[in-house]
Amino acid sequence: MTAEEILQQIQSRFSEEIRTAEVRRGEACLTIKGDRHFEICRFVKEELGYDYLNCLSGVDWPADEEMEVVYAVSSLKRPGKILLRVRVPRKEPFLLSVVPLWRTADWHEREAFDLFGIRFENHPDLRRILLPEDWIGYPLRKDYQDERFIAYPWDDRKPGGVPRPTSA
């Protein structure tokens, strides 16, 4: 089954849910809407045979007021992957969990929740995984602020720069 055929199958079944679809480097890449993404994932897994979830990553798109979750799925029977991108509104980043389909999504989704604040509904145990439980904010969001990201104001190499304070 080539990438074009895969795209065709998904498009014929879920034509209304698909925003963009293309074949790049021999791989099918799709952007889909959030409301029926679980059904599309189930279709990809159970009917197209893509039973191996390689990677799940969140992406923040503040310019579009949207968050994105990217599923890279593949099959252990043939080379090639599918990239499924799902967009959700940034203010309410809710998405159905795909843990019932691929158990590996458990920790990936926890990580996306931890670093992006995307809520996965029906997730068995959605809590922070890498950061401490009392951490405030979601670091991988583009507007996340931390004092350590702010450049020092002084720069005595440039004319008019603030001189670096010397230790007493």
Place this chain on the structure above:
Amino acid sequence: MTTVNLQLQQIKERAAETMEEMWVNMGPQHPSTHGVLRLLIKLDGEVVRECIPYMGYMHRCHEKIGENRSYVQIIPYTDRLDYLASMYNNWAYCLGCERLMEIQIPERAEYLRIIIGELQRIASHLIWLGTFGLDLGNFTIFMWCFREREMVLDLFEAVSGQRINYSFMRIGGLALDVPEGWLADVKAFLAWLKPRFAEYDRLSTDNVIWQKRIQGVGILKPEDAISYAASGPMLRGSGIQWDLRRDDPYGIYDRFDFDIPIGTSGDVWDRFWVRRREMEESVKIVEQGLRDIPPGPVLAPVAKKLRAPVGDIYSRVESPRGELGHYLIADGSEKPYRYKVRAPTFVNLSALPVMLPGCLVADAVAVLGSIDIVLCEVDR
């Protein structure tokens, strides 16, 4: 409420559930966790009933750092992910960027990458075999494996000047060509290494204590391995013949002839045996590389300031620990818009809660060791 108090409260609540079973912390400071990993284990006598891993003690938000650095500046950070296979991390990242920017690298660089990558796999598996022996109380094999690993480090020191964090690969090839006589040194090392496998076997494979310790322990069924997306020796130990070097070839692996060892039952023994035999396959690959390597440049002509065209890519390679993936989104600037690392041990570790129940506490150490975790990569 602080984190510690919250967790203490959870432990107390869980302990109150039953009289016989109790929750015990293994780690974060425990020699067999190979780093700082905390396992909350529910014990029924000496039998593990449940396991909840807690990680993140070494989290430094590698991905955020990457988003604030240019493509080339990220390379040294990738060394610090899986510090036992830094060369392979360099390669995986550079390969992702090259695919994104559609850069063709010179032939000699392809061969050198494979030779170096497979030497790195041997070194990584050697350190795994040694520390796994240490987990099982076999100290001699630890010393013996480190002896040979040291030779690989010497070879890498000769090419890059570093012993652990090499930063040797570049987007477009390698930083330098190898010094004169280095390929002969590799050949001499392989000649030394090949008879050593029989020595390791005398200490491990043929050792009845070793066999009894790890056979039938920590079974990962093939369907669980796929569902948990286990990769590398974990997946192959469960009897699934899948190796990205053969099944989704990158670099020039399709020109090499090698076998893919697999296990049968998915227990700790199979994972050990897969790694042990993979070392021999790596020796075969390095020998073929040494035979065919052409002269020529090692770095493609690339711009000083690299910019990737708008787009995204998920690029994966078979690192010694499994599928190391990089998901990169480029917005046309010098920095990646999104830089995600799919760490193989992070995903492999997530299968631990299905492997541990039913094991003895002492076997938990063996099962954990058989995953070959590197916590710097898990925590990123």
